[in-house]
Amino acid sequence: MRLREHDVVATVRRLQLRELRSWVRAGWIKPARGDGGPFFDELDIARIRLICDLRKEMSLPVDTVPTILSLLDQLHGLRHQLHRLAEAVNQQPEETRRAVLKACRRLEGQD
């Protein structure tokens, strides 16, 4: 999916072009650049809808949005790496997996 600015505004009805542009300027949304303006994909649209929810449904003030986005981006970054790590551990032989689990439990006991 590759949407232009006006396609985005037509898809997300509660969004105004002025808002979309200011969100891109603020770096909340990072569309691809291309001939004649930015292009938005599914990920950008989903994120736009999330920001619409934060701003319009939850009436969050503008200056709290970057804080929430930053925390969310870190959370998704962590989730991604945790998935990757879990996958990597899973690919190890049984013995290694057990050793990792054991070490985790031992460390938890230290807290």
Add this chain to the structure above:
Amino acid sequence: MSDSPYDILGVSKDATQAEIKKAYRKLAKELHPDLSPGDKDKAAEFLKVGAAYDILGDKEKRRRYDAGEIDASGQDRTERQFYRQYAGADPEGRYQSSAAFNDFEDVSDIFADLFGRRGQGRGQERAGPGSAQGFAARGADLRYHLDVEFLDAARGAKRTVPLPDGQTIDLTIPAGVRDGQTLRLRGKGQPGSGGGPAGDAYVQISVKPHRLFTRDGNDIAIDLPITFDEAVLGGRVEVPTLSGPVSMNLPKGASSGQRLRLKGKGVQPGKGPAGDQYVRLMIVLPDKIGSGMEDLARRWRETAGQDPRKNMGSV
């Protein structure tokens, strides 16, 4: 919990619109699935709360619900795709940040290595030895979108991509690039600071359709119009391919829809075998059917008698 929108929002039947709005906001903040990406139940609850507010938040709909004119589901809500469904599968890590494990290097160099690379300059990477601050910021990644002609995508090409800031990127489009594919240009993003490396540039490719060819992976398909006499008698016909026209042998008695294969005439990717070209025959009759052709058809109808629909049966 009952399905009544009043129970879902936890308000009384005589709540004011302001109270309903307040209750909804409170629940929406608690339940928004994007604020708890791993919690499956929240999406369902959030939708329920949203549906309830759809009715009670609107004076007219609330009146109709109270009057029993509409049920608690109000009207169809189209299935909502939440951000978290996309954020987890973000191949370039466009929005994912690695800031949360910047300090992991205290624990292990392996982790700093593993986790340090992702994110767009928000995460900091370890600088090489001798760096004054010990940290260097990686430059931000940049994303571009590029329309590519069908033949350039199939055969490969070199393009110079103009950037908004006046610079250009020399881009080699590999033969066989797919529509929607993203090319990564290491170090072509924004410059880093404090001795940090530059970010990467990601170029997403849109392949424009072609007038004659279509593509399925490395295979190319084309519709080839043939005349009635060519179909009956067979012979050699010229077919356009990616590498120019080739002569193809047409078997006697070809039918419309029949597919012939030109082996190896599809896309030749950088590595791996080339695809094939499939030629679908389309018998085209002349614009004007002359009397000679009509006579021929009548005579043929009287003598030969094969019914091409005899195997269709009844539906």
